[in-house]
Amino acid sequence: MxxxxxxxxxxxxxxxxxxxxxxxxxxxxxxxxxxxxxxxxxxxxxxxxxxxxxxxxxxxxxxxxxxxxxxxxxxxxxxxxxxxxxxxxxxxxxxxxxxxxxxxxxxxxxxxxxxxxxxxVARTFQNIRLFSGMTLLENLLVAQHNPLMVASGYTIGGILGLKSFKRAEKAATEKAAYWLDHVGLIDRADDAAGDLPYGDQRRLEIARAMCLxxxxxxxxxxxxxxxxxxxxxxxxxxxxxxxxxxxxxxxxxxxxxxxxxxxxxxxxxxxxxxxxxxxxxxxxxxxxxxxxxxxxxxxxxxxxxxxxxxxxxxxxxxxxxxxxx
Amino acid sequence: MEYFVQQLINGLTLGSIYGLIAIGYTMVYGIIGMINFAHGDIFMIGAFIALATFLVLTTILGITFLPVVLLLVLIVSMLFTSAWGWTVERLAYRPLRGSFRLAPLITAIGMSIVLQNFVQVTQGARVKPLPPQIEGGITLMSGSSDAGTISAQLSYMQIIIIGTTFVLMVAFSLLISKTPLGRAQRACEQDRKMASLLGVNVDRTISLTFIMGAALASVAGLMFLLLYGVIDFYIGFLAGVKAFTAAVLGGIGSLPGAMLGGLLIGLIEVFWSAYFSVEYKDVAAFSILAIVLIFMPSGLLGKPEIEKV
Amino acid sequence: MAGTGQVPAGTTPVAPKNADVPQTRMARALRESLIAGALAAILGFFFLALRTDIVTGGLNVTTRWGLWLTAIAIVFAGRMALNLFWFDRDWGSGKPARKTIVAALPSGKTVGRVALLFALVLPFLFMALFPNKDRQFIDLSILIMTYIMLGWGLNIVVGLAGLLDLGYVAFYAVGAYSFGLSAHYLGLGFWTALPMAGLLAATWGLILGFPVLRLRGDYLAIVTLAFGEMIRIVLINWNDFTGGPNGISGIPKPTFFGLEIGRGEGSFGDVFGIPYDPIHRFVFLYYIILVLALLTNFVTMRLRRLPIGRAWEALREDEIACRSLGINTRNTKLSAFSIGAMFAGFAGSFFATRQGFISPESFTFLESAIILAIVVLGGLGSQIGIVIASVVMVGGIELLRNLNFLKQVFGPSFEPTEFRMLIFGLAMVVIMVWKPRGLVSTREPSATLKEKKLIKADQVAQGEGH
Known part of the structure; x- marks a missing residue:
């Protein structure tokens, strides 16, 4: 074979x-x-x-x-x-x-x-799986969950409002903006993902996977x-x-x-x-x-x-x- | 040994009642995917209607021949309880068809509160005792122990309950598997939209599902009344939770599963009470539910789900 | 559940087709009212027309034809009125679009601030405006505030993480009993027991959640319900330790930095030179629950903006996508479950200190149902919606206690309080049918790049199984 x-x-x-x-x-x-x-x-x-x-x-x-x-x-x-x-x-x-x-x-x-x-190893799905009730930005922030979890001191530091977490969050937002920009969706960053047309949803899913x-x-x-x-x-x-x-x-x-x-x-x-x-x-x-x-x-x-x-x-x-x- | 056999019979009797209620839960879940929290209270309504009919027939109309009385009670309570089942669906669930998952759950809980309190307000909060109507039985075996003679008895009451349940189950299985109604029901379970496109009257099918569930629950209510001789407006809650537990244990959506789950819950309860402690019989039933679900997440007879990715 | 499409109405008598012809409109209204009246006659026959009562020697049936006929007439007239003035009303161009309350409100933040200010001065408002009834009103506010806190706690589990928990009252009970028992056996005070109660409840959340949180939506619901019942059964039957059905009494009141709120040497009034008034206790309790509730709100709002909270919401939206993004769904669910439980534990120990007495009776499934109803009616995930729902539902039930004037209408044997729960249940059904997504159904995003936009309810998922 x-x-x-x-x-x-x-x-x-x-x-x-x-x-x-x-x-x-x-x-x-x-x-x-x-x-x-x-x-x-x-x-x-x-x-x-x-x-x-x-x-x-x-x-x-x-x-x-x-x-x-x-x-x-x-x-x-x-x-x-x-x-x-x-x-x-x-x-x-x-x-x-x-x-x-x-x-x-x-x-x-x-x-x-x-x-x-x-x-x-990241993936996308055949029948697009976005978090449709969350904004595009939130979708890409969820993808950076693990590094942000560490930066937030597993939540405790985040509740107390640590500076280092603020910085990490800013960096995460910048990374999200970078990918939104590259898939041409930066103008819709604050819209619900479910409101996007089909083709945009496909690209957003790729952007979300790239945030990993x-x-x-x-x-x-x-x-x-x-x-x-x-x-x-x-x-x-x-x-x-x-x-x-x-x-x-x-x-x-x-x-x-x-x-x-x-x-x-x-x-x-x-x-x-x-x-x-x-x-x-x-x-x-x-x-x-x-x-x-x-x-x-x-x-x-x-x-x-x-x-x-x-x-x-x-x-x-x-x-x-x-x-x- | 006699003691064991006696408990086995008692467990099967109780389990039959749970099974009949559980079918209503499982059918409704199968067709519209919601937990019909008011179903336990429909069972309670059925028991009250049976009691009132019984009293009217015996005291006001003066019919004394028991088989005729019971048959009439059965028919009347099935008819009237079905009307309650239909109304609950029409008022509280149909307007929310196609809506979000938690909305019908909340209206179901609301309906359950309404039914309980309606009966409390109209019939009073005190228990209604009914003296035993069917006495005697067949002694299956007897033996002696330190405490005296023990015998295992199969009372006529238990024969009636288990027999009726069996007959209803067979009739019901035939109804689901052989008639156009059953076909429509299974079609709606698979895909409601498609069924409606193919000319199945979805609303009517769902209504009929509720009616059938309520009718079976009313039979269970009558049996409960005859077996325990005491009912009040609150019996629906616990019986409902147990029956729903039975439906989940057997694999929700599966009719034989509901019956099997009902029998198991009945047996667990009776045996736990007989050999361990009466107080913790519900804990035992719920624990076994949790354990079964942890190891078999879709219940005993439910179809295992392959996660669609 | 199948998709979102509305199934064709079929034989439904509700939907009006040609409302412009008056005769048919009247005829249809008449026909439908007759059907409704007939249905009421059937349903009511065994409950209104007949009444069974215990008499010596068995049961007796009495008839109440008058009541039955009245009920039929009311249903007939009600349906007629609904048909003529509601269903067949001229809707203009089609039915009105469903609006959410929030659209009419200025903005979440302003509303929140006004509500907060109002809550802060509430006891003094009552004292100034209703000097005779202030104690009763403050007590009611304490009750409502307790439900707000419980609603906010459950909101983490159901509203954010999308896990259907029907046994939330179990953790409330754990909190109440952990304070009750530690006061009884160890002589601990409220402030020592409070954090302990929260921790214990959270631990129970972990223990119960660990095996069951991998179950799908409705299975999770029944198992949590079962756990709630199990805890109650244990509390009833463990006589030696929990006092069984009699419960625990003599639970101490909270102190103000070690000062007792009461009469006598070294009490709060004595030290600060304020003459003692029993109202002080109520006001103090009110502020304790207010602080606890605000803490719940603060932590929840903070968590929503942290990765953990965003993971909860993502979990509600799509669990499989979460796993593909490296989120450990089991731990995420457990964290939501146990943090929700922790707040119930706090609320429980407050309940114990407020009542001074606890028994298993207070922790029935009905409590879980009321809390869940508050969360869903308020609008899943919405903090302000929960406040509105608590005020309406809990305040409403308590107001129904004051229906004694009805005795004058229906005679002295009429017991209006019996109708309380009946009306409560009906309200649950009616509000849900009216607003299936709850009173405040838009979702506020947890992060914004440029401009904040509210998200419409129809995009937001409600958790597993949908």
Whole structure:
């Protein structure tokens, strides 16, 4: 099932996030089957696939909302694969391990809130989850909860009105203003988030996630429901985030235009298994991807034996009419 | 052993009454997702109507043949209590349909206060005793112990209660699973908006749900009256809380769950009273609820929820 | 619960369709009034027309046809009046938009200041204006202020964090009993016991909250209700320690920096050279509860602007998003739960010192329900709304005690106080139907960049399960 051998890929050498042999089972349904991939440091990586391929499930596992049935998910601060540190944490039963070279985090062992707080993996949601009754500014301040908690002396200092907390709060507001400015929403800072139009809400959610200063930003269909101009703006924003803040981006996307234009690395998922992995050009020409995306009406038309084998293995049946978009 | 069997019977009897009330909670929760706090008081209303009907039939109309009297009482109290159930829904809940979650909860609590105090004002605060009407029973087993002979008895009263509950449960399950009304109800539970788009009269279905719940509660009220022989305007609160506990324990929204939860709460209460202490029987019931919910957050028979992210 | 859309009215007889034709309007009003009257006849038959009473040898049924017919007539006339003058009223262009009170008020801050000033001088106002009834009025103010404080405390849990707590009275009881018991067994005074009561209640909040706070909205509601009942049952049955149903009496009054408010050597009046008047006690108690309530308000307002308070509100809005932002939701919920409990504990020990006597009777579910009703009727999360709701609801109930003039109308056997709770319950229903989001329903943001804008109620969530 591997296609990587065709060229040298830098995400192999310096992965900020790796998913290793991950499976996720819901009752009798195997949603993800033995999935492995790497997200390169500083790359924009796209996770694509037809509806129901398991993309959002992968996100939920990576960000701790689901515990994968099997497998290992590693986030790395600092450069390189840090194999020794990962092995050390795994065998010693630790959730994370820091060395001089950086730190590794075994995400499948961490609760969801620690993943964004400690491992610095942030996310957005497919069906936007803003705090709609709070203002834009408040939304971005909530995202800075943990540093502000420390600055407020776990509330006690805040009640007493410590100077240092005032300063921290001012800095937090400035950071919020910075991101509001960069997503073009600074003029609406004091409006309720629920009052924003759809496209703005998407951008606000990205801004909110960026307030966590993440190393990896996971975006679940950020371009869904956007018009072409908003979509182009989004591309610019993502590039800006990557270039200015060095954040690696992992995104789920349906819009092939967006994917092919900005992605350094594309992973294709179908029925919970990886069917292609490579740069945009490689993936585009992969026959299995074409089959998965264009759909095949009839068993006889599946002309890639591996696909059929994979599908039968995963679903216990042959594929019918899937991926019709 | 005899003692144990006797407690088992008593527990099942009490549990049947809780179960009948619990169904009303669980159905309403299933269809509109609110805790109908006034439901316990509907049960109390049912008991009062049953008492008044009974007295009218026996003292004013002079009917003495007990089976006929009881049948008439059952029918009259089901009809009149249903009218109360319908009215409560119409006045306090329907105007808030589609509103915020806590609003109907507060009107429900308000309605509960209204019903209690209405009965207190109109019927007085003192308890109403009714001498036992059905006596005797079947001795299942008897044995002797240090304290003398102990026997396990299944009284006719208990047979009637458990039997009626069983019959009603079967009839009710059939109603929900086989009739168009049941289908409409399940459709509204799944998605109210969609059901209404597909031509289900949502308001009517919800009204009928309240009517059915009230009718079952009135049966429970009649049984309570016959079993304990004493009612007052306050019985609805505790019975309501217990029955709601039963509904949650069984998995709220699930009909068999409500019945199972009712039986369990009845058994826990009776056995705790028999073997440990009467005073703390409610504490025992509530503790078991808390423990069950901590380990099975959706109750015994409730569908486990996969968190949608 | 399903979405916000109003379900089609169907067979509802309320919504007017063509109010412009007078004949049909009259006919419809008549028809609907007849239906309402018939319904009243059915509902009232067993309760108004019949009355069961205990007589020697069993129960006796008496009939009261007059009462029954009167009730039917009242319902008929009432429905007629509603139809003609309210439902079918000419609304102009459609129904009027729902407004919130706050829109008509100058601003939250000004209102707050005026209310504060008023509260500060209230006892002296009463003494000056109603010299005969001042004691009664100050006592009523103390009661209202206690509910305001409890409302503010519960507001942290329900209004800010969105956790539905139906057993708040449990913590009130913990506070009251911790002072009652420590006074009884250890001889502690009010000021020593006060912080202890708060701490104990907060600890109980942690202990009870720890296992149950991961439950979803309504499950949490029933478990908290169960805990409230459990604490009451324990208080009733633990005779040796808590005095059982008889409660604890002889709980000491608070002192003014060690000076007793009373007669005799070394008392407050003696030291300051003011002749003793029993009113001093009431005034002193009033100021204690005022300070405690203001402390609650101050801390709540402060917390709202701190990260912890913002996390509470975020939790109410969307728990999953909170987790994705690194917020430990369990700890955040626990903090709201135990801080809310702490204020109930303070209020409880004040209640004990004010009454001088406590028993489990004072801590029934009805208390929890009243406090929750105050919070929801006031408008979730709104501090000033809670003040208004407390004054209306609690003040209203107490005013209903003074309905003795009705005895002249209905005869001496008529007991007007019995109607108190009936009217209270009806008021709860009517206010909620009238204003489902409470009296003050806009939300004030906790931080602003340029200009403060109030947030409309329909954007603000009400916590889990919605």
């Amino acid at each position: 591997s296609t990587q051998s065709r060229s040298v890929h830098r995400w192999k050498d310096d992965p900020v996030l790796t998913v290793e042999h991950m499976s996720m089972r819901f009752g009798g349904l195997l949603a993800i089957n033995n999935l492995s991939f790497e997200v390169g440091r500083g790359d924009i990586t796209a996770l694509i696939g037809p509806n129901g391929a398991g993309k959002t499930t992968v996100f939920n596992c990576v960000t701790g909302f689901y515990k994968p049935t099997e497998g290992r998910i590693v986030a790395r601060h600092g450069t390189g694969a840090q194999v020794a540190a990962v092995e050390h944490a795994t065998t010693k039963g630790k959730r994370w391990h820091s060395t001089d070279a950086g730190a590794v985090f075994l995400l499948e062992r961490m609760p969801d809130y620690e993943i964004s707080q400690k491992a610095k 200063e993440p190393l990896v930003l996971c975006l679940d269909e950020p371009a869904a429901g956007l018009n072409p101009r908003e979509s182009a703006d989004l591309n610019l924003l993502l590039r800006y985030i990557r270039e200015t803040h060095g954040t690696s981006i992992l995104l789920i996307e349906h819009d092939m235009g967006v994917v092919m234009e900005i992605s350094d690395h594309v992973i294709v998922l179908d029925y919970g298994v990886k069917i292609a992995d490579g740069d945009a050009a490689e993936v585009k020409s992969d026959p299995r991807v074409v089959a998965a995306y264009l759909g095949v009406d009839d068993e006889a038309e599946i002309d890639v034996p591996e696909v059929r084998k994979d599908l039968i293995e995963v679903t216990g049946r042959t594929k019918k009419g899937a991926g019709d978009e």
